Amino acid sequence: MIEDWDHFLLPYEQAVDELKIKLRGIRRQYKDAGLQSPIEFVTGRVKPVASIQEKMVRRHVAEERLEDDMQDIAGLRIMCQFVDDIYQVVDLLRKRTDLTILEERDYISNVKPSGYRSYHIVVSYPVQMKDGEKKILAEIQVRTLAMNFWATIEHSLNYKYQGEFPQALQGRLERAGEAAFRLDQEMSAIRADLSEVQPESKSDGETAAQPSDRQSVESSKLT
Numbered sequence: 001m002i003e004d005w006d007h008f009l010l011p012y013e014q015a016v017d018e019l020k021i022k023l024r025g026i027r028r029q030y031k032d033a034g035l036q037s038p039i040e041f042v043t044g045r046v047k048p049v050a051s052i053q054e055k056m057v058r059r060h061v062a063e064e065r066l067e068d069d070m071q072d073i074a075g076l077r078i079m080c081q082f083v084d085d086i087y088q089v090v091d092l093l094r095k096r097t098d099l100t101i102l103e104e105r106d107y108i109s110n111v112k113p114s115g116y117r118s119y120h121i122v123v124s125y126p127v128q129m130k131d132g133e134k135k136i137l138a139e140i141q142v143r144t145l146a147m148n149f150w151a152t153i154e155h156s157l158n159y160k161y162q163g164e165f166p167q168a169l170q171g172r173l174e175r176a177g178e179a180a181f182r183l184d185q186e187m188s189a190i191r192a193d194l195s196e197v198q199p200e201s202k203s204d205g206e207t208a209a210q211p212s213d214r215q216s217v218e219s220s221k222l223t
């Protein structure tokens with residue numbers, strides 16, 4: 001029995017705090033270099049005890065296995081403007097020497113049946129505790145703003161319906177997910193068109209040229 005949850009969760013708090021600072025640091029460095037950051041913003045949380053306990057029951061995770069078998073007690077979320085940015089962030093994470101990637105799950109190429117899209121990375125992250133180093137599992141979810149919009153609302157509706165969406169609602173949510181993804185694709189197409197006429201973003205106040213009148217991808221039909 002874990003009697004002192006605060007004590008158990010302390011290294012997780014430490015890991016989330018450190019990773020938030022480090023990931024936000026990536027954005028700072030891009031800004032500092034005058035470059036467009038692939039990271040828009042970063043959030044993080046330690047899973048509440050009640051959610052950990054509920055997931056232990058649902059997933060049949062014994063308390064002794066908790067540290068190894070529950071990957072998202074420490075959770076970070078990286079929000080990006082564009083789908084391409086997600087893969088750029090994943091590459092940046094792969095190159096880091098302060099964490100070890102254990103698993104990657106691409107729910108963008110392999111959309112979940114619910115309509116959920118995100119790129120998940122499970123990492124092992126070392127925190128320095130008073131008695132020495134402790135390796136903590138953390139789940140980093142990388143997604144666009146549109147994917148986050150969909151997932152946040154779907155998640156809150158899920159609570160309301162306890163995961164048992166009426167069939168018709170389920171279909172509508174899936175279609176809403178598709179619409180959000182078409183929005184992502186259209187935003188990427190607009191960016192590509194803009195960079196054709198204006199290769200580098202101007203910091204000298206020069207006005208941006210108009211995008212070409214070339215028809216953008218068929219995704220422009222956001223129905």
Ligand code: 0O2
Binds near residue numbers: 020044074141
């Ligand atoms: P709820 O209702 O559970 O969503 P700071 O970092 O100090 O600026 P703070 O208060 O630590 O700010 O919050 P942060 O880091 O901006 O974001 C915390 C929120 O991020 C949480 O809200 C979660 O909604 C969300 N979040 C971030 N990462 C994850 C993750 O990996 N998994 C999940 N499930 N949620 C995540 P709350 O407060 O927990 O409320």
Ligand code: 0O2
Binds near residue numbers: 150151152
């Ligand atoms: P929270 O803190 O409430 O977000 P499982 O964890 O059991 O769902 P698995 O395979 O261990 O499944 O992990 P998976 O599916 O790679 O990632 C789980 C997390 O991804 C979830 O955490 C959600 O944050 C997010 N997620 C996965 N599927 C969906 C979905 O259909 N809708 C939404 N909104 N989010 C999803 P938890 O456990 O729900 O915790």
